[in-house]
Amino acid sequence: MxxxxxxxxxxxxxxxxxxxxxxxxxxxxxxxxxxxxxxxxxxxxxxxxxxxxxxxxxxxxxxxxxxxxxxxxxxxxxxxxxxxxxxxxxxxxxxxxxxxxxxxxxxxxxxxxxxxxxxxxxxxxxxxxxxxxxxxxxxxxxxxxxxxxxxxxxxxxxxxxxxxxxxxxxxxxxxxxxxxxxxxxxxxxxxxxxxxxxxxxxxxxxxxxxxxxxxxxxxxxxxxxxxxxPKEEEVPAPVTGFGYDVHKFGPGRPFVLGTVPIPGAPEVVAHSDGDVLLHALMDAILGCLGEGDIGRLFPDTDAAFDNASSAILLDEVMELSRRKGFRVLHADVTVIAQVPKVGPHRERIREAVARLLGLSPERVNIKATTEEGLGFTGQKQGIKCVAVVTALPPGQGPRTNG
Missing domain, CATH: 3.90.550.10 (Spore Coat Polysaccharide Biosynthesis Protein SpsA; Chain A)
Incomplete structure (x- = not known):
């Protein structure tokens, strides 16, 4: 049929x-x-x-x-x-x-x-x-x-x-x-x-x-x-997860941020592809699920994840969230770095992350800031990222995406 x-x-x-x-x-x-x-x-x-x-x-x-x-x-x-x-x-x-x-x-x-x-x-x-x-x-x-x-x-x-x-x-x-x-x-x-x-x-x-x-x-x-x-008794009670990740600059992986390559950016030292934004995002989603962090799911001691695509790893995290009955609603991400400049690439990153999460771009926010020359990011030694994800747990109102 x-x-x-x-x-x-x-x-x-x-x-x-x-x-x-x-x-x-x-x-x-x-x-x-x-x-x-x-x-x-x-x-x-x-x-x-x-x-x-x-x-x-x-x-x-x-x-x-x-x-x-x-x-x-x-x-x-x-x-x-x-x-x-x-x-x-x-x-x-x-x-x-x-x-x-x-x-x-x-x-x-x-x-x-x-x-x-x-x-x-x-x-x-x-x-x-x-x-x-x-x-x-x-x-x-x-x-x-x-x-x-x-x-x-x-x-x-x-x-x-x-x-x-x-x-x-x-x-x-x-x-x-x-x-x-x-x-x-x-x-x-x-x-x-x-x-x-x-x-x-x-x-x-x-x-x-x-x-x-x-x-x-x-x-x-x-x-x-x-x-x-929404009916008052059906107003969902969302949960929030926080994610944080850091990578230092140095010979290693070509620089990508939210799967978007940024020409002229320094390479990063990493076990996987070093996408600091997606790593922070995965940790935030896992925080909503109460499932630890990405090191627990994808340990850097496992050769299977050597140079692994963070987009594929994120897809596994999203599949875990679906199996547990969670629905990601919103993501707010802040990139902290002196270099490279994120602004010119912001919308491409936003659209890429929205696609990976199955959200409309309006439900994804990408921000960037420097630390005004302070710390290792200010000295252009590395990059870090924080992410906050809001999700709806199972049994909390009607579900509208996979």
């Missing part, structure tokens, strides 16, 4: 627009990124997923596609991300997204970006149901309220049995050939539906409902916007 996801971000948000909101809901900023990005990032964590298609409003398609490219450049998700223009109706937008899927795709998750709070677990359970042989699977929630059917005058005509009713959510999972056939039939016969499962039902095919998630709510009305703000 080659599973892809189609994320619908083409709606006009008419209800919110009528309330005076000037931005379409899928482009509302949340946690430093537009709302549709949260769904994309969550679905990208599903191991079975082979790629994604994001469907954008046709009238702002080029701008939306450029925004997605910028987000992916800042935080790569490791999957192909295609785009498609939406249509007049939701089902038209889905059809456009299905048309954009590559030939090897055989199954699809269709998700509304207005439901930004889905979890990878929900997507995984839908995928598992497809793998077990179901061709159409949707999540649903049992209703707590009694439902009445009414006529045009508001008179009750029936009371359905509540035990047989479900409030349906997305993502919805389908065998791709089946869903394409359903959309083709809808186009030929002029069907107008509110979700893709209705199309499959009209073909006479069975649709399986699995347990949905109460938190997988849809942003529809102005009062729903409060869901985008």
């Amino acid at each position: 080659s599973l892809w996801a189609v994320i619908l971000a083409a709606g006009s948000g008419s209800r919110l627009a009528s309330a005076g909101l000037s931005v379409r809901k899928q482009f509302l900023m949340h946690d430093g990124a537009p709302l549709f990005w949260r769904s994309l990032r969550t679905l990208s964590r599903l191991p079975e997923l082979a790629g994604l298609v994001v469907v954008f409003p046709p009238e702002i398609f080029d701008e939306s596609r450029a925004l997605l490219r910028d987000l992916l450049a800042r935080e790569p998700v490791g999957l192909p991300c295609l785009t498609a223009p939406g249509g007049a109706r939701r089902q038209d937008s889905v059809a456009s997204g299905l048309f954009a899927l590559p030939g090897q795709a055989s199954a699809v998750l269709v998700h509304d970006s207005a439901r930004p709070f889905l979890t990878p677990d929900l997507a995984a359970r839908l995928s598992d149901a497809l793998a077990r042989g179901s061709k159409a699977v949707i999540p649903g929630i049992a209703l707590a309220d009694t439902i009445k059917c009414v006529d045009a005058d508001g008179r009750v005509t029936a009371t359905p049995e509540r035990a047989n009713l479900r409030a349906v959510q997305t993502p919805q999972a389908f065998d791709l050939a089946l869903l394409r056939a359903a959309h083709a039939r809808a186009a030929d016969e002029g069907w107008d539906v509110t979700d893709d499962a209705m199309l499959v039902e009209r073909l006479g095919e069975p649709v399986l409902i699995i347990e949905g998630e109460p938190g997988n709510v849809k942003i529809t009305n102005p009062e729903d916007l409060r869901l985008l703000g």
